[in-house]
Amino acid sequence: MWAQRAIRLDARPRGVHLVTREVLDALPEIGGMAVGMLNVFIQHTSASLALNENASPDVRRDVEAWLDDAVREDAPYWTHVHEGPDDMPAHVKSIIVGPSLMIPIAGGRLALGTWQGIYLLEHRDRGGARQAMLTAWGEAR
Numbered sequence: 001m002w003a004q005r006a007i008r009l010d011a012r013p014r015g016v017h018l019v020t021r022e023v024l025d026a027l028p029e030i031g032g033m034a035v036g037m038l039n040v041f042i043q044h045t046s047a048s049l050a051l052n053e054n055a056s057p058d059v060r061r062d063v064e065a066w067l068d069d070a071v072r073e074d075a076p077y078w079t080h081v082h083e084g085p086d087d088m089p090a091h092v093k094s095i096i097v098g099p100s101l102m103i104p105i106a107g108g109r110l111a112l113g114t115w116q117g118i119y120l121l122e123h124r125d126r127g128g129a130r131q132a133m134l135t136a137w138g139e140a141r
Contacts, residue, residue, distance in 0.1 A: 001036070002137045003029035009130040012122045014086070016050075016060035020118040024110070027134045036105035036138015043131045046090035046124050048097035054117025067093050067123070090123030097121055105138050 007026040009019060023040060024030065030038065042049050053059040071092045073085045080088045101118065104111040120130065 001029070001033060001140045002135075003027055004133070004135045007132050007134060009120055009132060011127065011129045012120065014064070014122050014125050014127075016063050017120045017122065018054055018060075018117045019120045020054065020110075020112075023118055023132075023134060027136055030105055030110065030136055031108040032141055033105045033108060033136065033138040034141040035107075036136055038103045038105055038110060038134065038136045039100060040103070040118065041100040041133045041135075042120070043133060044099075044127070045094055046087065047127055047130050048094045048099060048121045048123070049101050049132075050097050050119045050121060051101060051103070051112070051116050052119055053115050055115050060119070063119075063121070067096070067121070071096070084125075086123070086125050090127070093121070093123040105136065108141055 005026055007022065009022060027038070040049055052063065071089045073089050075089075078088045080091070122130070
């Protein structure tokens, strides 16, 4: 059994945002899979995806603060600056975090840990809506 869908994630401000529910709502076929895999791939170079703590918003703020400190906008070595001061740092952050996730499916559900959620990391001040491709495959229930 295979299912694939492109989804649009609404524009969000710079930061780390939980999108687990949006992913699940977009691909109800997951509920029909006994065992399988879900690939979530963001089709952008200035945003990324991660799995992490889904309960405390402090974790999301701390992740963003660390990334902003580690990849500074005012670095003197940036040469790709014509799209604004947040653009090149956004590309580097996207490389560090990555564009995709692989999540097991078990018993019609994502096999996430108790406190895990899917993060969209928006690295631009105004990145706009984001497109993601969801691909699930596995054995039917």
